[in-house]
Amino acid sequence: MTFLLALVLLVAAGLALVRTLRLGTGDRATDAALAWLVGSGWFAAAAPAVRFGAGIPLGRVTAAAIVLAPVVVWSVAWARRGRLESAPAARPDAAPKSKGPVSRWIPRPLWLFAPIALYVALVTVVALLHGINTPTYTDDGVRVRAFAPMLAFDDTWSREARAVFSMAGPLPTFVPALAWIAIGTLDHFHVNYAVLTELVALLVLAIGLGSARGSPERGWASAFGLLSIPLFVYHCTSTYSDAVLAMRIGGGLLFALEYARTRDRGDASRALLLLGIASLVKREGDLVAAAPAAVLVAQLAWERRGGSAFPWRAVGLLAAPVLLAAVGKIAAVGVASAFPMLGFVVQQAAVAARETGGRDPGVSARAATLFFDRALFRSGNQGMIYWVLVGAIVVRARALPRSTHLWPLLAVGALFTEVAISSIVLIPEFTLDQSTVHRALLVASVPAALWLAAALTDAAAARPAQR
């Protein structure tokens, strides 16, 4: 399976970046998952900058140079540091702040967590098998989502092809194409493998991080929560990018939750870097990722009141992939078309404002009903996530303002508000006609599931006096 080549290359590039930037967590499984997320993000951001910005064709040599650049940089840095410090081996870049001794992979009580682990394993295997088995379903009269990587492989970028790239985003365009470029043959199923790798990486990240930080309950609860969203699981078996965007945002939120708990600046840096990379997915990636990133930056600014320095490095890690990809996108399609969703939102906002008096109020009312009644609570596309979320907020209402979960909840709220506004106010007709609200909600549901896992495991563990 040639995709394994891409997997190994991108994980190697990611590990090198993680080490160079001192973002390692000290846990192998977590770092491996983080390496995929960062390494694939690096390739997705750099490839369009090189191809469109510098005008260098993306052949085997160019792709190898992009992927191996972080490895070379890290090797040089490691060799220098090794000479200076005589340090024989890499060490964790940030000591894990666990609560106690190294925790078990499967938490106790077993009667509770063994079935949860079994469920996670079963649904993951099922999603992998079905996802690998299922060819790409072309999805509407105009676009085929999995088509963009083929254009990257072909590397002859007509105006129409560049427009497809702009719609798909750099990550879904370039990552599945890496092995094709390296080997020179095209296997249609690499797009499926890339999406499924995202799923496995996020699950490993959630479970590994929880376990490494002394809370395996939180890790397994996170994986269980993620796999409790039926439409999300179904999307992971397709070649659409909605689940990919949701997972990338979810990866960022996992570290935002950790930062809220540990106050380790390294976690804030990891969160912002992953959110920056999330902006490379789909045309709306930049807008979606901006919401939780803004909340996290606001949190960092708020905490500066205590006298600590503002972590400019973390903000730089957020900006780096965004800017690098922006260079490529602007060179490819021009400034006006490089951020199509931003333009679309502005255009739709103008339409909504103009039609405030003229638009049939019934349309917005029906969209709101569809959103708040069907989509969130009843249709089952998001499972029971929103029922539990509302329950958790109500039951924990008094404790929340003082808890570490407040800022991450605000991030989830920001994502949710974005989806609500776009579904009800900006494009209610599309929401109603195509029922796209359900998959639009995935970017809020996945972080909501992760937030719930953290909030509920902490609430369950809290002694009465600590409430």
Place this chain on the structure above:
Amino acid sequence: MSLRFAPFSWSAAAAVALAMAAPGGARGTAAEPAFRSVSLQALRGRIESPGTLSFTPRGLEIQVDGNTPLALPFAAQALEADVEADGPVMLTWAARVKGEQSHPFGTSWRHVTLPRKVRRVALDLRIADGWTPIAQPVLVLTGSGRVVFHALRALPVPSDPAELRAAFDRAMLWAPESFGQTTINLLNPSFWSASRGIWLSDVVAGAAGLALVGALAAMRLRGRRPRPGLALAAGALVALGAWNIHFFLVRFLPMLNLHPTFDAEERIRNNYYVSPDVGALAALARSALRSDERVGAIGPSNGWFAAQTICFNLAPRRCVILKPGEREHVGISGVGRLRDDEIDAIVAYRAGPLPDGFVPVAALGPSAVVARRR
């Protein structure tokens, strides 16, 4: 969704009785209605269909090329068919009240790819579009090949309205998800009682609320200080656990393709679940055409799926979607252009006669053809 049950029709019941000459075949417990064999010979001349039906010693045989609908002359809750097809053929099932239009390919599209060797296929009509107690089954055969129904059994509609309602609610609750073109946007809704419009999510949420209250009460009864966080976790577990058991074991597992298939060609050929003939044609074209041939794909004038899917699967060959009356054609999303005279081969799916100068080199059937320039 709430289903309005039409009054039970004695004429429909009589039609069922007529069609079901029941030499054995009764199964099920005494409390449940049993499947009854339907005499295929008794259906001769009574099936509404534009297709050519042959009643042979093997059973009911139908040559399929494209869509062939069949409306059966009786009402039933469910069907079982011993059936085989010698080509890629999908069976869609729905129901309709006589004189009304059926919508078999709607959001609750129920379909199955027919087996190549005789196998029993179960068709629950209650979960399909348009079913009412007096509706007649509608079967639509889509694809290319010869289909043979060796035997047919029907589950009669119970006469007791309460029993009927319960059977309908059970069927809807335990129905597996069904893939369609719109599944990517939304899944089929889940009802605790579809006939009364009670959502499953409401019931599960109620149970989770009870678990939360019960956990708090249990803490108090044991003389401990209540821990709302722990009770909340218990409620959340009930909500997510119950929903997950329902969704993944009942709805998802039966419809997923879990057979490990290592060959990518086989996946393309066999795993286009809602269009097995399009997948088979794409796989055939991949094997029949060289990688340097420039291809034009033609689909039905009212559909986009087939031509796009064929072009997508033919990559990295240059491929465009042929539009009648145009001399220059574009590929997926407008990427890539070919003039008529630049096209080396054509893959045609239900698109009428081939353009002049092309001859078939491989075919699934008369209207699913791979052709090269003469």
